[in-house]
Amino acid sequence: MTALWLVTGGCGFIGSHLCDALLADGQRVRVLDDLSTGRRDNLASGASLLTGDVGDPELLEEAMEGVAGCFHLAAIASVERGVREWRETHRVNLSSFIAVLDAARAAGGVPVVYASSAAVYGSNANLPLAESVATQPLSAYGADKLGCELHARVASVVHGVPTLGLRFFNVYGARQDPASPYSGVISIFADRLLRREPISIFGDGLQSRDFIHVSSVVAALRAAMGAASIAAPVFNVCSGHATTVLDLAATLSDACGVKPEIRHLPPRAGEVRHSLGDPRASQKELRLPSPLPLPTGLRDVVEWM
Ligand code: NAD
The missing domain is CATH 3.40.50.720 (NAD(P)-binding Rossmann-like Domain)
Incomplete structure (x- = not known):
């Protein structure tokens, strides 16, 4: 209706x-x-x-x-x-x-x-x-x-x-402001990779996000x-999958068809090391479809850029 x-x-x-x-x-x-x-x-x-x-x-x-x-x-x-x-x-x-x-x-x-x-x-x-x-x-x-x-x-x-x-x-996807504190990292990495420029990672890159x-x-x-x-x-x-910043860089490089050059910067003070959600309650109660896999979603971002 x-x-x-x-x-x-x-x-x-x-x-x-x-x-x-x-x-x-x-x-x-x-x-x-x-x-x-x-x-x-x-x-x-x-x-x-x-x-x-x-x-x-x-x-x-x-x-x-x-x-x-x-x-x-x-x-x-x-x-x-x-x-x-x-x-x-x-x-x-x-x-x-x-x-x-x-x-x-x-x-x-x-x-x-x-x-x-x-x-x-x-x-x-x-x-x-x-x-x-x-x-x-x-x-x-x-x-x-x-x-x-x-x-x-x-x-x-x-x-x-x-x-x-x-x-x-x-949350990530097309139209996201690269300055976004959430997933702006995806737009920033994709932009650098497509320009064949090095990408910068704070700390060891093993911090993870959902x-x-x-x-x-x-x-x-x-x-x-x-x-x-x-x-x-x-x-x-949330997706219920933890992705490290290094994994993200690798998957995004595949989506861009570029070999990444990575520079490590000092870790950022106060940054949460790991963030991972449990999607089971929302998937059950709201009957949500499975979340879009990261490689598919990243290809969507690269196409938009
Ligand atoms: P966004 O900045 O792209 O969208 C926010 C919108 O609100 C903008 O269009 C802005 O112009 C408008 N807005 C801001 N202040 C306003 C005001 N005083 N009056 C009228 N409009 C106003 O951000 P987004 O990423 O699309 O976030 C949408 C919502 O999701 C927000 O509530 C945000 O806190 C929440 N959220 C986003 C994320 C993420 O990963 N993007 C994660 C957690 C929560």
Whole structure:
């Protein structure tokens, strides 16, 4: 059935892929974005755009009018900016989310699916990280994402707004800003390899991450909308595979058809050594397809570049 969906942050990396998928499926899409890190040319053709701040209550009232659900992806998605601009990132990443929930409540209980992050786990070493392990964020960004989960619970339990939070791990794919702290490394490596330039790796390159292709994230977002409830569930969105930076460089070199020249730089202070999610709960409860294998996803990035 065709419906109208609100996507906050729909001109950004993940949001624009979600809009493409919704429109390809015959759905209608309204985007709310201030174009701060998102780009107007990412806006899916056929989507309407409300330009402005996601914390603006009047704009949110207009944005929620007649929608079947809200995908909330707008955020300052940068741990580093959270260090420099603590109060402003808090305003956008948490206070504005409460404004979104309040608008959803006022519109009669519009379901809200929202982006949380693996950053809520901090340096918890109980790998793979299941949703049940202790959250111990180490950044303002992670603390605000955890705050989103807590306020989503309030929205659900106190105000009857169905919600579902998704803890994204390292999302990658076409349109990703190389400056992204998550998987920007993939765009940076691919760019260097295609220019036949050396790639730089911090430390020994054995640090690992759980990379998940944006198409798998879009599938999770869409499935999540059908599962949003007043139990306010929260799920990981991850592949369940640990990839070291050295493995990543090798797989990406294959995708580029280039032999890599690697330079090692001193390790970065404070970097989490290993991050790996447990995808079993989300795969079972949201009935997600198997995530796209890394070599296939990396070929997609290289083709886009
Ligand atoms: P992105 O920066 O590409 O997209 C964010 C979008 O939000 C942009 O279009 C930006 O213009 C918009 N935005 C920012 N502040 C706004 C404001 N005040 N008002 C209106 N719009 C605003 O980032 P992304 O990688 O697509 O991330 C999407 C969501 O997923 C974010 O909530 C992010 O925290 C979360 N997340 C991403 C990753 C990842 O690996 N990319 C991992 C974990 C969580």
